[in-house]
Amino acid sequence: MTDSAIQVAALTKTFGPVTALDAFDLDVAVGEVHGFLGPNGAGKSTLIRVLLGLLRKDHGEAVVLGGDPWRDAVALHARLAYVPGDVHLWPNLTGGEAIDLLGELRGRVDRRRRDDLVERFQLDPTKRCGTYSKGNRQKVALVAAFASEVELYLLDEPTSGLDPLMDSVFRGCVQEARRGGATVLLSSHVLAEVEALADRLTIIREGRAVQSGTLAELRHLTRTSITVTTARPVSGLEGLDGVHHAELDGTELRMEVEPEAMPSVQRLLADHDVLSMISSPPTLQQLFLRHYGQELTPDELAETGP
Secondary structure, eight states, X not given: OOSEEEEEEEEEEEEXXXXXXXXXXXXXXXXXXXXXXXXXXXXXXXXXXXXXXSSOOSEEEEEETTBOTTTTXXXXXXXXXXXXXXOOOOTTSBHHHHHHHHHHHHTOBOHHHHHHHHHHTTOXXXXXXXXXXXXXXXXXXXXHHHTBOOSEEEEESTTXXXXXXXXXXXXXXXXXXXXTTOEXXXXXXXXXXXXXXXXXXXXXXXXXXXEEEEHHHHHTTSOEEEEEEESSOOOOGGGOTTEEEEXXXXXXXXXXXXXXXXXXXXXXXXXXXXXXXXXXXXOHHHHHHHHHGGGSOHHHHHHTOO
């Protein structure tokens, strides 16, 4: 028995001269939602395809639910569900028929839950898949996945094309799966989605894991935004290390503070009689941008949202 649903160590995958995964490491515990973040081309989808047994690794180790994803693909696929970011369905089947077919491939479908999910996702299962929009195709794959009794969900940009209301339904489904003991690997560009759902997360950049841990652990490595109003204008900030982007407007001060500088900042503010203070831990979006800094290309910056 193992406490890990997914174990990846020094995994390497190349496509000719391009290295998609470069000695990549990942550990996903049983029963957790693990966020998987990175810009396009970082290697997220390549890793998921290796875990599905759709691609064969070049070097390293990959273990999924205790099995080898390449050798044991058939057995493992009965125990997991996969939702890609761009779903392609059989155009002549209805949505309901596609859901049933996908469910039967895994061998276990909860009919009552299937019908409940169809209603919650506001999907018309009588329409042919060829008439569906991108969002409705995503709904078919999500209903089929969450209606199955599986141990592991591999979700690669699963909410692509969904409106905010359906995204809320999706989040509820992930939380229900976790409460039921399932494991979820969630690859997403929607940072708020990962922030709301993930127990731990891994940031990938150019095929390497550059940071991994709980959101609280990663926040500890970043700056906290502080807006404070004092009785007297604050002075003496220039002598403190770890304070960034300080903007003083009369008695209102806005700044970003590194964790190790927080005690010194608090002592300085107390000397100026604090009237009000708002302290905001960094969002996952800020964490993502700060980690990559100026290395992000304009396209990668655009992917993080406004």
